[in-house]
Amino acid sequence: MLICLIREIAGSASAAHKQTPGTVFKTAELTIGSAPDQYLQVPHKEVDPQHAVLRMTSDGRLLLTALGPRGVVVNGHRETRVVLYPNDTLQLGDTSVKVEVPNGFGNEQYTCLLRVSDPYAPDETSPAAAAHTGMRRSRFTISFWSWTLTLGVAVVFLLVPMGTFLAPSVRKLLRSTPLVPSDALWSAGPLHATHRFIGNDCTACHVNAFERVRNSECEKCHDDVQHHVDVRSADVAVFDRQRCAACHFEHKEPATLVLRDQRLCTDCHARLDKLKSDPQIENAADFGSHHPEFRLAVLSRDEIVAPGQWQPQWLDSSNAATFKESSHLKFSHAQHLNPQGIKSPKGERVLQCGDCHRPNSSGREMMPIRMETQCSGCHSLHFDEHDPTSGVPHGNLQAMFRVLREHFSRQYLESTGPTMRTQTDRLRRPGQEARQMSIDEQRRARDWADTESLKMARELLEKRVCVDCHDVTRVLGASGFDQWQVTPVRLTQNWMPRVRFNHAAHITKPCTSCHDTAERSKRSSDILMPRIAKCRECHGDANDTSKLSSDCVMCHRFHLPQRGRFDTAALKARASQ
Numbered sequence: 001m002l003i004c005l006i007r008e009i010a011g012s013a014s015a016a017h018k019q020t021p022g023t024v025f026k027t028a029e030l031t032i033g034s035a036p037d038q039y040l041q042v043p044h045k046e047v048d049p050q051h052a053v054l055r056m057t058s059d060g061r062l063l064l065t066a067l068g069p070r071g072v073v074v075n076g077h078r079e080t081r082v083v084l085y086p087n088d089t090l091q092l093g094d095t096s097v098k099v100e101v102p103n104g105f106g107n108e109q110y111t112c113l114l115r116v117s118d119p120y121a122p123d124e125t126s127p128a129a130a131a132h133t134g135m136r137r138s139r140f141t142i143s144f145w146s147w148t149l150t151l152g153v154a155v156v157f158l159l160v161p162m163g164t165f166l167a168p169s170v171r172k173l174l175r176s177t178p179l180v181p182s183d184a185l186w187s188a189g190p191l192h193a194t195h196r197f198i199g200n201d202c203t204a205c206h207v208n209a210f211e212r213v214r215n216s217e218c219e220k221c222h223d224d225v226q227h228h229v230d231v232r233s234a235d236v237a238v239f240d241r242q243r244c245a246a247c248h249f250e251h252k253e254p255a256t257l258v259l260r261d262q263r264l265c266t267d268c269h270a271r272l273d274k275l276k277s278d279p280q281i282e283n284a285a286d287f288g289s290h291h292p293e294f295r296l297a298v299l300s301r302d303e304i305v306a307p308g309q310w311q312p313q314w315l316d317s318s319n320a321a322t323f324k325e326s327s328h329l330k331f332s333h334a335q336h337l338n339p340q341g342i343k344s345p346k347g348e349r350v351l352q353c354g355d356c357h358r359p360n361s362s363g364r365e366m367m368p369i370r371m372e373t374q375c376s377g378c379h380s381l382h383f384d385e386h387d388p389t390s391g392v393p394h395g396n397l398q399a400m401f402r403v404l405r406e407h408f409s410r411q412y413l414e415s416t417g418p419t420m421r422t423q424t425d426r427l428r429r430p431g432q433e434a435r436q437m438s439i440d441e442q443r444r445a446r447d448w449a450d451t452e453s454l455k456m457a458r459e460l461l462e463k464r465v466c467v468d469c470h471d472v473t474r475v476l477g478a479s480g481f482d483q484w485q486v487t488p489v490r491l492t493q494n495w496m497p498r499v500r501f502n503h504a505a506h507i508t509k510p511c512t513s514c515h516d517t518a519e520r521s522k523r524s525s526d527i528l529m530p531r532i533a534k535c536r537e538c539h540g541d542a543n544d545t546s547k548l549s550s551d552c553v554m555c556h557r558f559h560l561p562q563r564g565r566f567d568t569a570a571l572k573a574r575a576s577q
């Protein structure tokens with residue numbers, strides 16, 4: 001006789017210590033399988049309905065016998081008959097079962113103690129889980145009762161509602177009558193939380209009984225969902241038979257509106273070259289072993305297709321040697337990250353990445369670099385080092401010229417001030433207003449201020465300050481303040497537009513583990529982005545358990561922005577024209 005205590009622990013590491021009190025089974029044979037009548041039920045496609053049994057041998061050892069040709073994976077080896085010892089681990093689909101030392105738990109004596117860690121077990125702390133009580137958790141495993149119930153349920157909830165499909169008037173009546181079963185109860189499981197508002201209106205998605213859900217029903221509500229490829233391109237034809245329900249499954253427990261099975265992607269992407277001639281992208285079958293090297297989308301000025309416009313251009317191994325990021329901002333990481341420190345108004349400072357790069361509120365991306373917040377603490381825009389009021393505003397040439405002229409006009413007044421005052425005093429009679437500056441004097445003041453501010457502007461724009469960071473050009477034929485142009489700065493923000501990279505998920509790693517060339521980079525044109533080999537140190541194939549198993553949807557999206565509406569009927573109609 002086996003006296004088995006089975007304890008479940010939730011899959012996520014944070015919840016690992018939160019285990020259930022456990023369930024005790026007294027039986028001669030502990031059955032394991034995906035069928036609901038098994039003592040240890042593991043619903044997974046790799047687990048047979050009756051997968052294995054656990055028995056006690058006459059000498060008191062635990063004997064596991066596989067019932068199917070798949071065997072059972074124990075400690076990584078596929079076995080058909082094996083004696084289990086404490087600390088052995090069985091792998092059943094995604095679930096692992098650990099055999100533990102049975103004694104020492106309370107006063108009870110167990111002959112076996114199994115610790116089941118189910119990656120899909122609801123996290124007890126989440127509110128969603130509080131409302132969730134599935135068949136597995138209640139461990140309704142006694143076959144007699146389950147059969148009785150199954151048959152009873154079938155009659156009441158299956159045959160009756162099935163009848164209603166034949167007679168729609170009856171269906172309507174049944175649905176509106178409380179406590180009488182209708183097709184609303186004949187559900188494979190509850191709808192996903194986001195769809196639960198649809199309630200019992202099954203026809204919102206199922207138009208005809210026993211027919212698969214059509215795209216048109218989904219598209220009625222989701223009329224803004226974007227396509228995977230540009231809807232104006234010939235590529236849409238590839239999606240002619242693509243069903244929404246192939247990737248979005250309803251009634252699943254635990255709720256999963258987005259299926260993560262990457263075959264949904266690799267069906268096409270493993271051999272994209274077979275699917276279409278001249279694909280713009282390479283084949284990809286699995287991240288760890290078969291995925292193309294990254295290409296980067298670098299903002300750069302387009303002088304051919306759209307002169308003067310900034311557009312992302314793909315940087316890949318074919319053009320890496322010649323292609324540079326040309327943001328038109330000068331900057332040297334190496335200089336600023338000098339481990340000996342760099343001069344600042346408060347003395348020498350050793351800068352860290354975080355002094356300039358701050359994550360945005362979601363933590364996903366780094367906020368754009370701003371002169372005012374990241375640089376002006378050390379790089380002041382004072383044109384007269386002895387005059388703290390001599391700063392010019394940043395980012396706007398016109399405003400800068402205005403400030404320069406005001407400054408020099410004031411200086412003119414202040415320097416000529418005493419002479420003007422004596423004149424005024426001499427000429428002023430009691431009751432008379434202070435004398436205005438003569439027209440002549442005003443012109444002289446303006447001319448002087450203009451010359452001085454132009455001189456200063458030339459110094460800032462051509463010799464120091466602005467040119468330290470910017471590319472400044474002279475406009476041919478222009479004079480005065482119009483003769484300079486600061487080439488706009490455009491720093492690439494989104495280097496990998498096809499993935500949803502998330503800095504927050506990698507916060508435990510130092511910045512330089514991925515951006516390893518940053519500390520040595522002398523020019524802003526250097527590319528500091530990691531290559532695929534870096535990611536592969538941690539991310540592996542979808543089924544690679546030695547690394548972080550990574551499927552396509554972990555990194556990629558399917559519906560891509562600005563591709564146009566996914567409207568199956570309209571796209572088909574256009575294709576057939």
Ligand code: HEC
Nearest residue numbers: 183184186187188195198200202204205212213245249250
């Ligand atoms: C939001 C849309 C939606 C609603 C509403 C909806 N379903 Fe479904 N249902 C689906 C999808 C998607 C599938 C997946 C089957 C497929 O590939 O077509 C499905 C599958 C099913 C299946 C087959 C289960 C299986 O395992 O293949 C049944 C039975 C079912 N639904 C019953 C119902 C009933 C009863 C209702 C009303 C309470 C309902 N559905 C409401 C979307 C919906």
Ligand code: HEC
Nearest residue numbers: 194195198204205213217218219221222244245248257258
């Ligand atoms: C009666 C209208 C309606 C129908 C029919 C419907 N949906 Fe939805 N669906 C919604 C609403 C509303 C939401 C929640 C708001 C949102 O995120 O767009 C939602 C959410 C979703 C989400 C999750 C969005 C997210 O951000 O988490 C997916 C995926 C989805 N629906 C797919 C489908 C598919 C596939 C079908 C067809 C089987 C379908 N829907 C049918 C109204 C509908």
Ligand code: HEC
Nearest residue numbers: 229235238239264265268279280281498552553556557558
């Ligand atoms: C029905 C076939 C099909 C399926 C399914 C499919 N793709 Fe694609 N995918 C394509 C085609 C076709 C292109 C465009 C190829 C080209 O530009 O030459 C594409 C393009 C892409 C691109 C490049 C996007 C860009 O900016 O142009 C990525 C990334 C991608 N797919 C990932 C995925 C992922 C992830 C999935 C699964 C969720 C998926 N695909 C499912 C056919 C498919």
Ligand code: HEC
Nearest residue numbers: 331336351352353356369511512515518524526527528529
């Ligand atoms: C003094 C401010 C400053 C510090 C400190 C700094 N950066 Fe930067 N970083 C910049 C500026 C300015 C840019 C934009 C110009 C450029 O591309 O070099 C930039 C750009 C980048 C980029 C994207 C540009 C590319 O070419 O790939 C990465 C990645 C980056 N920095 C990483 C780092 C890392 C890692 C550190 C710490 C080791 C660091 N930075 C420290 C100012 C700084």
Ligand code: HEC
Nearest residue numbers: 330331332342343344349356369374375377378379468469
């Ligand atoms: C902690 C103070 C500090 C911060 C913050 C700082 N810098 Fe500097 N930077 C300096 C110092 C000091 C020098 C001069 C180093 C030298 O001459 O050896 C310098 C030099 C430069 C130079 C080279 C100038 C030349 O004369 O060749 C550029 C370009 C530059 N910084 C850009 C920036 C940008 C852009 C930022 C903001 C993202 C920034 N710096 C932030 C202190 C700083």
Ligand code: HEC
Nearest residue numbers: 369370371372375379381395396397465466469486488489
């Ligand atoms: C320490 C480096 C630094 C100095 C010195 C500097 N700038 Fe900038 N400037 C930047 C950075 C970084 C940006 C881009 C981010 C921003 O707008 O803050 C920028 C942006 C600009 C822009 C806006 C460009 C656009 O496309 O919107 C103008 C115009 C500009 N600077 C003019 C000047 C002028 C004029 C001076 C001299 C008075 C000057 N800058 C001095 C770093 C500098």
Ligand code: HEC
Nearest residue numbers: 353354357365366493494495496497501506509510511514
């Ligand atoms: C696990 C690798 C990894 C680590 C660690 C990492 N980064 Fe990144 N970083 C990336 C990737 C990948 C991108 C490109 C993302 C994109 O643009 O889509 C990126 C982009 C950037 C950019 C360009 C702007 C942006 O947000 O896209 C900056 C700046 C940057 N990282 C700075 C940092 C700093 C600072 C740290 C440390 C706090 C850091 N990174 C840590 C991989 C990493």
Ligand code: HEC
Nearest residue numbers: 500501502505506509514530534535537538539548554555
């Ligand atoms: C040091 C190991 C390590 C490296 C190197 C690494 N990752 Fe990750 N990555 C992780 C971990 C751990 C997670 C978090 C998984 C989670 O939160 O569920 C993760 C999560 C992600 C996610 C999902 C983020 C999200 O929103 O949940 C993406 C996308 C990703 N990584 C992309 C990359 C890319 C691209 C690279 C290479 C530039 C990379 N990673 C390098 C360990 C790594």
Ligand code: HEC
Nearest residue numbers: 269281282284285286287294496497498499550551552555
């Ligand atoms: C760990 C994250 C990660 C995973 C997992 C991943 N990719 Fe990628 N993928 C990337 C990055 C990063 C790029 C390059 C950046 C970009 O294109 O925006 C990329 C680029 C691509 C491209 C464009 C290739 C080209 O020639 O430009 C395709 C197609 C693609 N991935 C498909 C897939 C498919 C299919 C899967 C699943 C088998 C997958 N990826 C899994 C991160 C990932």
Ligand code: HEC
Nearest residue numbers: 215218219222225242243244247258264553557558559566
């Ligand atoms: C090849 C698999 C695939 C197909 C086919 C597919 N989706 Fe999706 N869908 C995804 C994935 C993966 C996501 C997760 C986020 C993403 O990629 O944008 C998603 C996300 C969504 C979302 C969440 C919001 C958004 O736009 O990102 C909605 C709504 C949605 N899909 C509706 C639909 C509808 C409606 C159809 C049919 C017209 C459909 N999907 C077809 C894979 C697919």
